[in-house]
Amino acid sequence: MSTLDRRAFLAAAAASAAVPFAADAQETPGGWAPRAALPWPVQEIYAAEHAGRIVVGGGLVSRPGEPLHIEDRTAFYDPQADRWEAGPGLPAPRHHPMLIAGGHDLYVVGGYARSEAGDWSNTTTAWVLGEGAWKAIASLPSPQAEAVGVGWGETLHLITGRTPGGDANGNWNDQADTDRHLIYHVGDDRWDLGRPCPMARNSAAAAAMDGGIWVAGGRTVGGGGTGRLDRYSPAEDRWDTLAPIPPSPSTGHQVGGGLAMAAAGGRLVAFGGEWFQRGAGGGVFAETWIYDPARDAWEAGPPMRTPRHGLAAAAAGGVVYAIAGGAVVSGGRATGVVEALRL
Secondary structure, eight states: OOHHHHHHHHHHHHHHTSSTTGGGGGOOTTSOEEEOOOSSOBBSOOEEEETTEEEEEOOEEOOTTSOOEEOOOEEEEETTTTEEEEOOOOSSOOBSOEEEEETTEEEEEOOEEEETTEEEEEOOOEEEEETTEEEEOOOOSSOOBSOEEEEETTEEEEESOEEESSSOOSSGGGEEEOOOEEEEEGGGTEEEEOOOOSSOOBSOEEEEETTEEEEEOOEETTTEEOOOEEEEETTTTEEEEEOOOOBOTTTOOBOOTTOEEEEETTEEEEEOOEEEETTTEEEEOOOEEEEETTTTEEEEEOOOSSOOBSOEEEEETTEEEEEEEESSSTTOOEEEEEEEEEO
8 A cells, every 4th residue: 555545544544433432322222333434435345353353355346437446455443442444455456355364364365356358357366464464375276256254263164156157257257156165274274175055156145153154145146146044064064054034025135145244142143235136227235134043043133224235244342343335236336334233
């Protein structure tokens, strides 16, 4: 990041955090409350909680008549201070890069890059943060983006998403859904194949909870959104399929692609996402769904103040955060909005 960019970032962050807890006065019990905004608008991002802070990086902004803007910036959020700080820039711009906290370290895995072939060139890069900079680790055995990623002990799990369907790898239509499950062994710096997810899809959400890795929602290129919920047990190397996320009562459409999810208080909290309708565009979900594993059941939670898709989710201190994302269907109107929900 240039000195000028960094100064602009810090000025924006300082302004947004001038009254760190002013948002609490607006908080409705049991509802989403505003927090300091990310100092730039972005969508198609993921987040990880690491060392008490929430980290986001990469993403994209689409503006009519302009080339797709792909980010290389990262930001670190301090939940106690309600403040964002600039982090070290990625070695190269990425959209849909997966951020994973695993072991004692923070990783960025895969995502799409710009190449001569196009703005959706699926990558195999993987980086770890060390000594204030991102360093390369073993590359993925094959490109994988729009996946979900979870840290589990001394391993990282990269599950589902999209990978090139043929020789071409540069445009959105070059990519196909995958059920692939890759496992990175931190101590050995190597990837191997895990048991495939029961359903191939992209743009799902995931969280680690209750002895398992939970993969919720997502969509398929040909079939649209799915509310499917799959749970992987690392101890037993087994997948189980559980109660799906219900369709949206306000739109009648299935909550699926582009949603976000985090685990807090022994429950899963899923929110946001988008839906498409042939000839009529589509829309963005405000709904929040809360899953109780003891009952294998979802119930409606308070809706987000700002409906979004392609947003990031993380939990810290029993609070779930919804970060940035697109406020309209597809690539338009990226935001820096941050909201928090205490269960």
